[in-house]
Amino acid sequence: MKDIQIKKSEEQSSQPGQENKMTPEPISIRDNYNGSDKLKDKVVLLTGGDSGIGKSIALHFAREGAHLAIIYLSEDDDARQTMAEIENEGTRCLLLKGDIKDEEFCKKAVNETISHYGSLNCVINNAAMQFPAEHIEEITSANLHTTFETNIYPYFYIVKAAIGFLNENDTIINTTSVTAYRGSEHLIDYASTKGAIVSFTRSLSKSLAKKGIRVNAVAPGPIWTPLIPATFNGEDLENFGKDVPLGRPGQPAEVAPAYVYLASQDSSYMTGQVLHVNGGEIIGG
Incomplete structure (x- = not known):
């Protein structure tokens, strides 16, 4: 895909950011991505599915025949647009608005998914927040708690609520990051999660x-993704992704097919593994 030209002026004021305000707009799915019913009639619960990587996952899964239940925080316009695009693929979408830091909401989201669809086959933990800080002394207690309570606690909440509905051949897919392997001096708390x-x-x-x-x-x-202009500014935003071997940031559409693979029978002999879609960084693990 072509290089993305990001301008300093694209920064947004709050997380997790709004996709409908981004220029250039992220590519969520390639026109020439042809589904083949790899996930036909599977029911998928996805956090952070209204935009960014989550939206791209949702659209790829829909093109493969899956039905979606999407958890999102507050971005109603993005969520409605994603729902419309999913339904345009010929599958169904349930929107679940709420804060995954709340364990009771996570339980409710799982139960509403079961009530709506009658089953659950795949859980995708994807939502995250980040607060860049140049030095550890600059990480506030409030941001530290928010980062951990958003990025890892809900993985436990949702899986605990969903596990009783999952059966053999069902799947759980988690979104980690290249920062877990190479570290990040300005995202110490985020990388830790x-x-x-x-x-x-x-x-x-x-x-x-x-x-x-x-x-x-x-x-x-x-x-x-929207998280980038919502957390970086100035030169950091303009130079985002240019330091990887491929020399550019990736598009959500370049990541989502990895989730399709992990949710389908194509990966039936794979568990406990991490797929690295990172523009060419060589890391261990």
Whole structure:
């Protein structure tokens, strides 16, 4: 895909950001991506599915025949647009607005998904927040708590609520990050939560292997999503993603097919693993 030209003026004032205000607009799915019913009639619960990587996952899953339940925080316009695009693929979409830091809301979201669709086959933990800080002394207690309470606690809340509805051959997919492997000097708390997600994925996969429920993760590199203009500014925003070997930030459409693979029978002999879609960074793990 072509290089993305990001301007300093694209910064947004609050997280998790709004896709409908981004220029250039992220590419959520390629026109030439042809679905083949890999996920036909599967029911998928996805956090942070209104925009960015989450929206792209939702559209790819819909094109593969899945029905979606999308959790989002507050971006109503983005959520409604994503719902319309999912339904345009010929599948169904349930919007669930709320804060995943609240365990009771997470339980409610799972129960509403079951009530609406009657089943659940795939859980995708994807939503995240980040607060850049140049030095650890600059990480406020409030931002530290928000980062952990958004990025890792809900993984436990949602899986605990959903596990009783998942069966053999069902899947759980978690979004970690390249920062979990190479670190990030200005995202110490965020990278720490992403490292926790790697350990969560590996441990949960062992716990559920006997039940035939597979647990894997995807570790994206720099991807052009609403979270980026909502958290970076100035030169950091303009130079975003240019330091990877491919020399550019990635598009959500370049990440989402990895989730399709992990949710489908194509990956039936894979659990406890992480797929690295990061523009060419060579990392361990």
